[in-house]
Amino acid sequence: MDFPWQGDTLFRRACFVSAGLISVLMFCIMLSLVMGAYPALAKFGLSFFTSTDWNPVTEEFGALNALYGTIVSSIIAVALALPVGLGVAIFLSELCPAAISKPLFIAIELLAAVPSIIYGMWGLFVFAPWFSDGFQIWASEHLSDVPVLGTIFTGPPMGVGLLTSGIILAFMILPILTSLIKEALSTVPKVLREATYGIGATQFEVIVKVLLPAIKGPIFGALILALGRALGETMAITFVIGGAQSIDASLFMPATSISASIANQFNEATGDMHISALIGLGLVLFMITFVVMGTARVMLRRKAQ
Amino acid sequence: MNNLLKGALFGCAIVCSTSAFADTVINGAGATFPYPVYAKWAEQYNKETGVKLNYQAIGSGGGIKQIIAKTVDFGASDAPLSKEELDKQGLVQFPAVMGSIVAVVNLPGVKAGELKLSGEVLADIYLGKVKSWDDKAIAALNEGVKLPKTPIYTVHRSDGSGTTYNFTDYLARVSGDWKEQIGVNKEVAWPKAANQLGGKGNAGVANFVKRTKGAIGYVEFAYAKTNDLAYTQLKNKEGQFVQPTMAAFQAAAANADWANAPGFKLILNDQPGADSWPMTAATFILMHKEQANATTAKDVLKFFEWSYANGDDLAAELEYIPMPDNVVNMVETMWHSDIKADGKAVY
Numbered sequence: 001m002d003f004p005w006q007g008d009t010l011f012r013r014a015c016f017v018s019a020g021l022i023s024v025l026m027f028c029i030m031l032s033l034v035m036g037a038y039p040a041l042a043k044f045g046l047s048f049f050t051s052t053d054w055n056p057v058t059e060e061f062g063a064l065n066a067l068y069g070t071i072v073s074s075i076i077a078v079a080l081a082l083p084v085g086l087g088v089a090i091f092l093s094e095l096c097p098a099a100i101s102k103p104l105f106i107a108i109e110l111l112a113a114v115p116s117i118i119y120g121m122w123g124l125f126v127f128a129p130w131f132s133d134g135f136q137i138w139a140s141e142h143l144s145d146v147p148v149l150g151t152i153f154t155g156p157p158m159g160v161g162l163l164t165s166g167i168i169l170a171f172m173i174l175p176i177l178t179s180l181i182k183e184a185l186s187t188v189p190k191v192l193r194e195a196t197y198g199i200g201a202t203q204f205e206v207i208v209k210v211l212l213p214a215i216k217g218p219i220f221g222a223l224i225l226a227l228g229r230a231l232g233e234t235m236a237i238t239f240v241i242g243g244a245q246s247i248d249a250s251l252f253m254p255a256t257s258i259s260a261s262i263a264n265q266f267n268e269a270t271g272d273m274h275i276s277a278l279i280g281l282g283l284v285l286f287m288i289t290f291v292v293m294g295t296a297r298v299m300l301r302r303k304a305q
Numbered sequence: 306m307n308n309l310l311k312g313a314l315f316g317c318a319i320v321c322s323t324s325a326f327a328d329t330v331i332n333g334a335g336a337t338f339p340y341p342v343y344a345k346w347a348e349q350y351n352k353e354t355g356v357k358l359n360y361q362a363i364g365s366g367g368g369i370k371q372i373i374a375k376t377v378d379f380g381a382s383d384a385p386l387s388k389e390e391l392d393k394q395g396l397v398q399f400p401a402v403m404g405s406i407v408a409v410v411n412l413p414g415v416k417a418g419e420l421k422l423s424g425e426v427l428a429d430i431y432l433g434k435v436k437s438w439d440d441k442a443i444a445a446l447n448e449g450v451k452l453p454k455t456p457i458y459t460v461h462r463s464d465g466s467g468t469t470y471n472f473t474d475y476l477a478r479v480s481g482d483w484k485e486q487i488g489v490n491k492e493v494a495w496p497k498a499a500n501q502l503g504g505k506g507n508a509g510v511a512n513f514v515k516r517t518k519g520a521i522g523y524v525e526f527a528y529a530k531t532n533d534l535a536y537t538q539l540k541n542k543e544g545q546f547v548q549p550t551m552a553a554f555q556a557a558a559a560n561a562d563w564a565n566a567p568g569f570k571l572i573l574n575d576q577p578g579a580d581s582w583p584m585t586a587a588t589f590i591l592m593h594k595e596q597a598n599a600t601t602a603k604d605v606l607k608f609f610e611w612s613y614a615n616g617d618d619l620a621a622e623l624e625y626i627p628m629p630d631n632v633v634n635m636v637e638t639m640w641h642s643d644i645k646a647d648g649k650a651v652y
Contacts, residue, residue, distance in 0.1 A: 056465075057488030124509070129516055156458060156500055158517050243463020243503025245494065254502050256463075264505065267337075267364030268465030268491045270384075 033286055036279035039272065048280060054245040054261075056269070061277035063284050065245045069162060069255040070285065073237065074230035076166025076251070077173055078223060084170075085177035085226075086219075090207055092178075093185040105182070112175035120239035123168040128159030128240060131167070136252055155252035158242070163251035165241045169233055173226040180225065184218035185211060217300055224296035231289055234259035258285045331605050334361040335368020335381030338467050338525065339588040342402055343381075345619045346612045354611075356604060365467055365491070372396065372591045378605050380591040383467020384491060388568040395594050397643045399569050399636040400587035401609065402616075403626040404525055405554045406472055407584065409511070409534040411520045412438060414451060416535060418548050421446045423540035424479030424575070424583060430521060431459050432482060433498025438519060446540075453519075456500060460513045460522035463503030465492040471586035472523045475574040479583075523584075526554075527624035541583045542575050553582035554626045563632045569639075585626070592644060599646035606640055606652045613637075 040061060041048055051062025088108065092101050136157035143149045155161070188211055196206045212219075242254020243264060256264075258281045269275045333343075340362035347358035363371075365382035372380025373394050381401070391398055408427060410420055422430075426442050429435040435442050439454045462469045470491045477484040487493050495501045502517070504510040507528040514522040514534060526549055529536045538546045547553045560578035563571055573585040590609065596602035613636075617627035628636075640652040 053494070055494035056492045057490045057494065124512060132516070156456070156502075156517070158458065158502055158513065160502070160513075238463070238505055239509070243461075243505065244501055246497055256503075260463075264464040264503075265492050266366075266465075268366045268467075270366045270369060270491070 030286065033279060033283040037276055037283045040276035040280040043273065048277075049284070052245075052247060056265075056271065056274050059271055059273045061273065061280070063258070063277075063281055065247055066256050066258040066261045066281055067284060067288075068247045069165075069241060069257040070231055070259070070288070072251075072255075073162055073165040073169055073241065073257060074227055076163065077169030077230045078227050080167060080170035081174050081177050081226065082223060085174055085181055085222075088174075088178045089181035089185060090211075093182050094203075094207060094211070105179070108175050108178050111171070112179075115235075116172065116233060117235040117239075119168055119172055120236035123164065123236060123240040124160070127168065128164055130159075131164055132157045132159030140252075151249050152251050155248070155250040157252065158254070160240045160242045160254060161252050162241065162248075162255045165237050165255075165257070166251075168236050168240055169230045172233060172236060173229050176229060177222055177226045180222035181215070181219055184215040184222070187218075188214050221296065221300055224292060227292055228289055231292065232259060232285065234263050238263045258282070328355055328357050329604055330357045330359055331379070331601075331608055332359050332377045333368075333379045333381060333590075333605075334363050334371045334377045335591075336365045336383045336467055336588055337362040338383050338404060339381065339402055339625070342616070342620050342623050342625045345623065346608075346616045349615070349619060350608055350611055356608065358608060364465070366465070369591065372593070375593065375597075378592075378601055381588065382591060383586070383588050384470045385570040385572070385587075385589050386568070386591070387570055391568045391591075396591050397568070397594055397639065398589050398591050399609075399639065400563075400571075400628055400632065401590050401612070402620055402628065403554070403558055403573065403585055403587045404527075404624070405549060405557075405582055405585045405626065406468055406475075406523050407526050407529050407536040407549045408539065409514050409522050409524055409529050409536050411514050411516075411518055411535065412453065412455070413518065414453075417529075417533075418536060418538060419450060420535070420537040421450075421540070421546050422537045424475065427539075428476040428480030428483045430457055431461075431476065431496065431499060432480075432486070433459075433496045433500075434482075436499070455519035458513075458517050458520040459495075459499045459501045460510050460517070460520050461495055461501060461503050462492075462507075462510060463505050466506075467491060467586070467588065468507070468523065468525060469493070471572065471574060471584065474572050475584050478575045525624075530624060539583050541579075541581050542577050543579045543581075545579050547580060547582055549582055551621065551624075551626070553580055554585050555629075557581035557583070557585040558587075558626055558632075559629055563635060569636070587628075594643055594645065596644060596646040596651055599649070599651050602644060602646060602651045606644070610637065 044061060047062060049063055052064045053060040053062045054065055092105055139153040140157060143153050192210060193206055196210045237257050238260040241257055241260050243256055244254035245256055262278050262281055266278050269278060343360050347360065351357055365384060368380040368382050371377045386398055408422060423446060426435060426446065429442060437454060437456055438452045444452055470489065473493055474489045477489045487496060502513055504513045507524045510522040510524050511528050511532045511534060514520045536549055538548055540546050556578050557573055557576045560576045560581055561571055561573050573587060575583050592605065613628060613633045620627045641650050644651045
């Protein structure tokens with residue numbers, strides 16, 4: 001039998017179509033977001049990105065509250081998860097015996113399989129009360145006179161808000177961070193470790209002076225991937241962020257994020273401008289994610305050179 | 306290959322034959338607030354008649370969109386549409402069942418039904434003008450109740466909801482400041498002067514109130530009851546303090562002037578009557594005036610006819626308030642005169 005197309009050609013074209021499909025899909029999503037957001041963007045112009053008004057009654061909308069909540073909660077999450085993730089990854093790949101390492105690693109991967117609504121419910125019903133009694137009350141009693149900390153850690157001890165969201169997000173991005181760093185550590189050649197031990201370095205020196213510098217790039221990449229997940233996280237945040245359209249210096253205060261605003265309001269939004277503004281929020285999130293991923297690529301390429 | 310083809314054909318035949326004998330299914334979508342009672346009615350109705358109701362509780366906004374797009378047989382909305390909006394889309398609207406909203410508080414030592422509030426004070430609390438529980442305005446209504454010097458945390462729904470629509474509507478009726486500064490909607494710009502906090506759903510609000518000392522929130526009565534929250538008394542239009550009871554809700558419903566509400570657009574807040582509970586609201590069904598298929602339309606109307614006639618006890622079990630008989634008569638008259646297929650009355 002003589003097919004006009006050989007298997008190779010067919011395979012190559014199939015791959016090409018798949019790759020093309022992704023680009024088309026991206027473009028279509030972008031296009032529909034822009035079209036949906038157009039009425040709001042046309043009406044409010046640039047002030048849509050800088051205004052803190054969010055009033056469905058008077059149909060005045062600005063994205064800044066949600067933008068602030070999204071970015072701050074994600075940064076808190078990454079800042080909290082990075083040291084823990086590093087510690088876990090180093091422990092798993094360098095310090096603990098293989099017999100424990102395997103099951104521990106599986107346990108961490110399982111954390112990633114927990115649906116995000118479970119994190120939300122757990123955050124609201126278990127973590128928030130505990131956090132309120134255990135930390136927030138203590139903080140408002142002891143830290144109120146300390147500059148900076150006093151401002152960040154004051155407010156009603158309700159257990160929910162920006163800080164709680166950041167902590168719950170940190171739990172959620174820990175698995176991806178840990179497994180990526182562990183993966184990176186395993187790519188460092190064994191010879192490098194042995195050589196360093198050979199010249200009399202301690203275990204601490206091997207890890208801090210040789211291993212970590214060797215995987216700087218991948219750690220950064222892992223951070224960005226984790227940040228991407230944190231930025232878009234919806235259900236868990238909707239439960240614990242407190243749902244208030246405001247910006248506050250205190251991390252104990254309720255706030256909102258882009259995804260939480262959309263999840264909360266889209267179902268019941270009836271005004272055309274309201275819906276358009278919500279789609280506009282979606283567009284903003286899309287752009288942030290795009291910029292974050294783009295910056296990561298550029299920085300990684302620079303590191304590689 | 307041949308076997309595979311046969312198998313596929315056989316499978317197709319089975320699918321086709323079962324769908325030919327499928328039960329009658331009514332499709333509806335919309336408000337989440339009445340979902341429990343619609344589900345209960347549908348279950349019982351299915352047992353008696355074999356007709357199935359497929360109701361998707363996707364929210365009022367979605368329900369309105371879907372009925373306009375004609376992807377469902379009926380839509381459901383907590384906030385009624387105005388006569389103009391109905392006419393524009395060629396829709397009719399009728400109330401299905403009512404519910405009531407209560408204010409709930411978390412004040413140590415204050416039991417359910419003990420604290421008295423008026424609409425004005427409730428509005429001032431949510432506006433952030435009354436910020437502490439020992440404020441004169443609250444104390445004046447509550448002689449003999451020991452009120453702590455605790456800051457007030459106002460809890461609202463973080464998700465857009467019919468409950469918020471009815472709550473803000475009540476506040477706008479009793480407070481000029483609320484009407485001017487905040488307004489009425491399913492989601493509003495909550496006053497920043499208050500220590501405000503948003504919970505997702507009735508459960509979220511109930512949870513925050515339960516946990517935060519000094520919190521006040523608003524939830525559907527059924528929620529306050531099942532969660533043992535300390536609801537308050539409210540002062541009604543006649544100046545009487547009433548407890549949230551089924552009798553008080555029914556009094557509000559009975560005193561409402563449905564006959565003079567075009568398109569049944571009536572919000573039951575702040576109704577006259579010495580026994581009326583001031584925060585009561587109906588939830589609505591939307592259908593097209595011009596029906597493409599008379600049988601389907603009739604199936605929908607028959608379901609609601611059955612529910613009006615036989616669903617009262619099921620509704621009351623879930624703390625919903627059945628529609629009074631005179632309103633049901635008005636609704637059924639409207640069905641006959643307004644809903645048509647090929648120019649003929651469906652009902």
